[in-house]
Structures are given as C-alpha cells and as structure tokens.
Amino acid sequence: MSIRFKILIGFLILASMLFISGAFSIFELTRQGRAVKLMIADSYQSIDYAKQMLDALDHQENSLLYHIGTKDSLVIGEFESASNLFDINLRNAGTNLTHEEERATVDSITHFYKIYMKRAMFALQCEKYNFNAYLDSIQSSRIKTKNYVKKLMIINQEELYQSAAFHEASAQRALLPGLIVIITSLLFTFIFIYLVNHYFVSPILKITKAVNDFVKYHKAFDVPLETKDEIFSLKEAIGHLISYTKTIKKDE
DSSP: OOHHHHHHHHHHHHHHHHHHHHHHHHHHHHHHHHHHHHHHHHHHHHHHHHHHHHHHHHHHHHHHHHHHHHOOTTHHHHHHHHHHHHHHHHHHHHTOOOSHHHHHHHHHHHHHHHHHHHHHHHHHHOTTOOHHHIIIIIHHHHHHHHHHHHHHHHHHHHHHHHHHHHHHHHHHHHHHHHHHHHHHHHHHHHHHHHHHIIIIIHHHHHHHHHHHHHHHHOOOOOOOOSSOSHHHHHHHHHHHHHHHHHHHHHHO
C-alpha cells in the first residue's frame, strides 16, 4: 500500500467522521426544533381558547345578572353572543389536545357548561327569577365550568414550560455528537500520529542512520521494514546504490 494511499485513507476517515457528526447534529436540531415549535404553538392556542372562554363566561355573567336585576330582554342577545363565542373556543380546544389530561378537562368543561346554560336559559326566560335563585342554582355550575377552564389553561402553561425544558435537553442531545466527534478526532489524531511515526518517520530515520553508519563506519546497510511502500523502494534503491558503489571500488 502506497504512502499516498495511506495518508488519503486517514484523511478520508477523519472527514467522514466530521461529516456524519455534523449531519446528525443538524438533523437532530431540525427535528427537535420542529417538535418543540409544534408543541409550543398548540399549547399557546389552547391557552388562547381558554382565555376566550373565560371572557365569554364573564360576559354571560354580566348579561345574566343585568337581566335578573332589570328584566331587560335586550341583554339576551349579548348573552347568546357570548355563548356562541364560548362554544367556538370549546370546540377548538377539543380539537387541539396535546396532553392526555386535556381531554378529561375539556369533557368536564362541556358537562358543567351544559348544566350552566340550561339553568341560565331558564333564568333568562323566567320573569320572577332573582339573585338568590341565581346564587343557589347557577353560580355553582358557572364556577365549576370556570375552574375547569382555568385548569385547561394551567395544563397548557405547564406544557409550555416542559416544552422549553425539552428544547434545552434537545439542544444538549444535539451537542453530544459534536462532543463525540471531538473526542474521536483527538483519538484518531493520536493514532494517526503514531502510524505516521511508525511507518514513515521511524523507517526514514533508520535508513538515514544506516546510510550514515555505512559512510562513517563502513557498516553493512541492513534496514528491516514491515511494509512494501515507497519507503521500502527507497531503501532498496539505496541498497542497490551502495552495492553498485562497492562494485566500482573493487574494479578500481
């Protein structure tokens, strides 16, 4: 195997390691980035749906209390408008579930909101409905609905926090291949230096010493080499040159 080919293989191995590590890091960062982005977007939307539902409940309560106090039928339209807003956001929240606990929470919101709406519509249609009846019948279901809406918001806020933690962990995992390739590259560098010294530098030093010993002390030129490469060819050429020189001197 030639020296050129040995060096080429060494650099190809190192380049392949760097390429694979870089490609894996880019893939990992891209994959984790997309996953975290999707998680954050879904959680943010669910938080917004919960906020809209809370606002709708507040508008409904204001309209209902105003109607009970004044018997003004005009506020019924405002109540129904807020009810439609609540229904839209509840459906959206039901189709944007990112956590198992969200499904049970949305089901609870739906259950208690139906009870609340049934009692609230009765209050809007009853002319003799008063505040005591509101507190006894409607208030409890409204509070339970509101608490579960808040729970939905808290679940998604915690999901956002977990997404941030997951993103941080993902970044650390993406750095792992880089760390591995650095350690591996250092190891490969030491191995490469050893091989260069063992197969290239050391044989050249042996040949140089053998030549000097032949010139100064007339020692036999004998350098054992392990590989059949250009350095071996160089040793053979020097050996032939020394033999040729000895032959010329004998002839003289």
